[in-house]
Amino acid sequence: MTQQVNPQEGAAVKAADRAHVFHSWSAQDVIDPLAVAGAEGSYFWDFEGNRYLDFTSGLVFTNIGYQHPKVVAAIQEQAAQLVTFAPAFAVAPRSEAARLVAERTPGDLDKIFFTNGGAEAVENAVRLARVHTGRPKVLSAYRSYHGSTSAAIHLTGDPRRWANDTGAAGVVHFWGPFLYRSPFYAESEEQECERALKHLDDTIRYEGPATIAAIILETIPGGSGIMPPPPGYLAGVRELCDKYGIVFILDEVMAGFGRTGTWFAADLYDARPDLMTFAKGVNSGYVPLGGVAISAEIAETFAQRPFPGGLTYSGHPLACAAAVATINVMAEEKIVENAAHLGEQVLGPGLRALAEDHPSVGDVRGTGVFWCVELVRDRETREPLVPYNATGKANAPMAAFGAAAKKHGLWPFLNMNRTHVVPPCTLTESEAQEGLAALDKALTVADEFVAG
Known part of the structure; x- marks a missing residue:
């Protein structure tokens, strides 16, 4: 699928959304939804030409990726x-x-x-x-x-x-x-x-x-x-x-x-x-x-x-x-087997290696392409990086982490003090490594909020 840059069309899509679409689980005047121009496989992109590796699978549903x-x-x-x-x-x-x-x-x-x-x-x-x-x-x-x-x-x-x-x-x-x-x-x-x-x-x-x-x-x-x-x-x-x-x-x-x-x-x-x-x-x-x-x-x-x-x-x-x-x-296409392989050989080991390098990572758990990285202020006490169900300023550390991930081309799944690694089951090893590298960079931002 051809990725085309068209900021004017993106602005029109965004304006119509803000005028008429009522979004779920959101305070309507606070959100800033991205206008998406297209998607294919493990990636989607906006009208400005920015492409993101999707580590959310939409809402954990595009198991075979986009546009198969x-x-x-x-x-x-x-x-x-x-x-x-x-x-x-x-x-x-x-x-x-x-x-x-x-x-x-x-x-x-x-x-x-x-x-x-x-x-x-x-x-x-x-x-x-x-x-x-x-x-x-x-x-x-x-x-x-x-x-x-x-x-x-x-x-x-x-x-x-x-x-x-x-x-x-x-x-x-x-x-x-x-x-x-x-x-x-x-x-x-x-x-x-x-x-x-x-x-x-x-x-x-x-x-x-x-x-x-x-x-x-x-x-x-x-x-x-x-x-x-x-x-x-x-x-x-x-x-x-x-x-x-x-x-x-x-x-x-x-x-x-x-x-x-x-x-x-x-x-x-x-x-x-x-x-x-x-x-x-x-x-x-x-x-x-x-x-x-x-x-x-x-x-x-x-x-x-x-x-x-x-x-x-x-x-x-x-x-x-x-x-x-x-x-x-x-x-x-042996997609289930691919998910198992990624979990055992790439994502699991890769995420555990990130945990060794970043003090903000309190726990890594999961299987297949279904992983959670729990972020903390203190590994010993396991105090979460942000309070339970935090919003606004209290959620600033997770917001900063998420912004850093996007800056490096990764769209993260954020929930409370966690980032979930839930890419499509069709993810390739090279795409997995790309995502892990972006997470590595974003976690340096989370590390700044670690106690002491």
Whole structure:
């Protein structure tokens, strides 16, 4: 794709945006959105001719990069053949997308309910669990994000919930494991796992097992800090769910479709959920799509009983055609394997080397192309570089770090005191090294805020 410089067009795009577009999660008069002229592969660029290596994958969804020609062609071909059709009918791209997803999901998650995105997937997974069990409550973790629709935002365990929290009945939060900032005073992964599972068991017993429909967890929590669970934790949650007759929901919206170096993060832990939500990487966000993968037991509940839910655009032909092409491309081009290789051989070692060189780096964690670099003022006390949920002047150190990254051609994913390294799964080794070099330069700015 040709990169053209056209500041006048960029100014017009920016002016129309500022006049009419209402942006999510933002104070409208404070933001300054970049006018994007184009994108290809791992890069995007503005109308001024500035090109950025995208270490955000959009919002962690362009797993196959921008403008993959085979997926673009599939969307064009489907638009020419059958651009849309109601969800009550059987149409080829919907059927094939469901088959390809079910082929890759763990266990017997062989029925697929399509949604328009991840939040709707969570909404419907919760509804499936509540109707299946006849119970009202759902347990979810602090340090989590499940979407911004009504049930999903109440399940969310980060500050985005606060302004939307109406004290909705039926949602109970608990602490998941996170050894670096352990709520259980653990000193090892084994202790963290054991104590986190006891805490969850206690929560279940005090809430009343017969009132709990589901436990929902991000397999690897993403937006809240990319925190891989300790060995044995997800298996332990599975055992608790079996013990109390609770539905186990895994949220793979961010972690799924290659990002962790496996088709799903659940594959890393041999986890067996009853329901699994997905979106984002299923078609790299080329057309909005999400869904719920459903076990045989829960599907049987609705064999003769109607499921009380539906969406006008469930399994939209264009979105499903994009999913079919994306999944096939990922298999043919060994994109999942590439993500695993990058994590093991390039990103993991490279980020750990940066941690050795920069006192502002408190922790590095992740897998595949799903990494977090936690920035601190003091490694010993683990004081975050900026306060929890900081805004304005309090967030100045992270803002300075982000500006430095962009100056060196890297678009970073910033969240609180962290930068997440979440590039496309198609990233090359040379692009990874380019990104690591830019991070190295930006971290010298973060180092200036380290105590002492």
